[in-house]
Amino acid sequence: MPEPSGYTYGTDEAARSPVSLAELDELRGSVGLTSEDEHYLRMAADVLSPQAEAMVDTWRGLIAEQPHLAAYSAHPDGRPNPEYSAASKPRFAQWIIDVCTRPYDQAWLDYQQEIGIRHTRTAKNRTDDADAPDHIPLRHLLAFTAPLILTTKPFLEGHGHSPDQVERMYAAWAKAVVLHVTLWARAYTTPANW
Amino acid sequence: MPEPSGYTYGTDEAARSPVSLAELDELRGSVGLTSEDEHYLRMAADVLSPQAEAMVDTWRGLIAEQPHLAAYSAHPDGRPNPEYSAASKPRFAQWIIDVCTRPYDQAWLDYQQEIGIRHTRTAKNRTDDADAPDHIPLRHLLAFTAPLILTTKPFLEGHGHSPDQVERMYAAWAKAVVLHVTLWARAYTTPANW
Numbered sequence: 110m111p112e113p114s115g116y117t118y119g120t121d122e123a124a125r126s127p128v129s130l131a132e133l134d135e136l137r138g139s140v141g142l143t144s145e146d147e148h149y150l151r152m153a154a155d156v157l158s159p160q161a162e163a164m165v166d167t168w169r170g171l172i173a174e175q176p177h178l179a180a181y182s183a184h185p186d187g188r189p190n191p192e193y194s195a196a197s198k199p200r201f202a203q204w205i206i207d208v209c210t211r212p213y214d215q216a217w218l219d220y221q222q223e224i225g226i227r228h229t230r231t232a233k234n235r236t237d238d239a240d241a242p243d244h245i246p247l248r249h250l251l252a253f254t255a256p257l258i259l260t261t262k263p264f265l266e267g268h269g270h271s272p273d274q275v276e277r278m279y280a281a282w283a284k285a286v287v288l289h290v291t292l293w294a295r296a297y298t299t300p301a302n303w
Numbered sequence: 304m305p306e307p308s309g310y311t312y313g314t315d316e317a318a319r320s321p322v323s324l325a326e327l328d329e330l331r332g333s334v335g336l337t338s339e340d341e342h343y344l345r346m347a348a349d350v351l352s353p354q355a356e357a358m359v360d361t362w363r364g365l366i367a368e369q370p371h372l373a374a375y376s377a378h379p380d381g382r383p384n385p386e387y388s389a390a391s392k393p394r395f396a397q398w399i400i401d402v403c404t405r406p407y408d409q410a411w412l413d414y415q416q417e418i419g420i421r422h423t424r425t426a427k428n429r430t431d432d433a434d435a436p437d438h439i440p441l442r443h444l445l446a447f448t449a450p451l452i453l454t455t456k457p458f459l460e461g462h463g464h465s466p467d468q469v470e471r472m473y474a475a476w477a478k479a480v481v482l483h484v485t486l487w488a489r490a491y492t493t494p495a496n497w
Contacts, residue, residue, distance in 0.1 A: 132442075135369070135371040136442060136446050138369045138371070138372075139369065139371075139372060139442075139443060139446035139447050139449075139450075140446045140447075140448075140449040140450070141365070141449055141450050141453065142449075171335070175329070175332045175333065177329040177332070177333075178332075178333060229496075244495075246495075246496065246497055247488060247492055247496055247497050248326075248330060248333075248485050248488065248489070248497050249333055251445070251481065251484065251485040251488055252330050252333035252334045252481060252482065252485045253333050253334075254334075254448070254481050255333075255334040255335055255336075255477060255478045255481040255482075256333075256334070256335050258452075258477065259335065259474055259477060259478070280453055283449060283452060283453060284449045284453070287445070287446060287448050287449040288446065288449075290445065291442050291445040291446045294441060294442065294445055294488075295442070297492055297496045297497075298441055298491055298492055298496070301438075301440075302423075302440065302441055302491045302492070303440055303441050303442050303491075
């Protein structure tokens with residue numbers, strides 16, 4: 110699979126994270142992410158990677174049916190914006206794969222800052238030169254954590270793993286999602302508040 | 304059970320929420336909280352209410368073993384602060400019961416703002432006249448969403464409900480927790496960013 114357009118992971122084009130690796134270590138502790146969870150994220154990668162686009166379709170289905178969410182991927186006047194959705198979809202799918210496979214190191218940390226600012230006035234629409242609202246309020250990112258976690262369970266089931274393995278992959282996924290969204294929130298607050 | 308000290312739910316002493324009921328409706332949609340979830344939250348109330356203090360003990364155990372979290376309930380110089388922990392514990396337990404039993408109406412919305420500001424410079428320590436750091440950064444609240452969700456599963460199991468019922472109570476709890484934390488984040492951001 111070719112790299113998605115606008116996917117600048119590990120390159121000089123990505124933002125630098127203002128978060129230190131020591132702060133990241135603290136956050137890993139707060140969410141409870143252990144090396145065992147990383148093992149189960151790698152296991153989940155095998156299950157979720159071939160389904161990543163279908164997962165994005167599920168999430169976008171939820172977004173599409175809620176006008177207050179759909180607005181951010183439409184044109185500013187509300188007209189549908191299929192070009193923007195098509196351009197950003199491969200990156201959204203790649204995010205799922207990255208959650209499960211990337212080492213959570215400096216390059217990964219930097220890219221979470223890049224993803225964060227791509228939801229805000231700082232950089233939304235820039236990557237795809239999109240004509241769309243220029244800022245997604247933080248509450249919508251935070252609230253959508255719930256479907257990002259909960260809708261993933263069915264994608265983990267039915268692929269040959271035991272119920273216990275599914276449960277552990279699911280818990281690891283939940284922790285990882287919360288960690289990612291917490292880092293994205295950095296783009297919305299002052300350093301002292303974040 | 305008497306009401307916890309400093310628990311101002313539904314009184315004039317609690318903050319007013321700057322969030323409208325229409326915005327709340329949107330957030331309920333974003334997290335996916337339905338009337339069926341509310342049914343399962345009521346079911347969870349019967350299971351969790353008698354265990355609420357034990358759940359708080361579990362979470363505080365996780366906080367106590369991580370210095371970057373423990374600091375916020377200690378004295379500013381790092382000495383343990385058992386008076387503060389004892390004073391705030393009944394309210395933390397009451398929160399679990401409220402998540403499962405309260406209608407998510409204006410009084411509930413107002414109290415989420417009160418809980419939010421009680422984590423920030425605006426009002427931390429005020430309720431218990433506590434001698435402790437005066438602000439918990441947002442990232443620690445957000446990251447701790449993961450244990451608030453994940454450690455609740457075992458408390459739901461083994462109380463006579465079917466695996467399917469447990470799963471539904473668990474999903475409803477996860478959505479509700481995300482909704483609460485999203486509202487608490489309002490105290491950390493500008494209106495335009497939240």
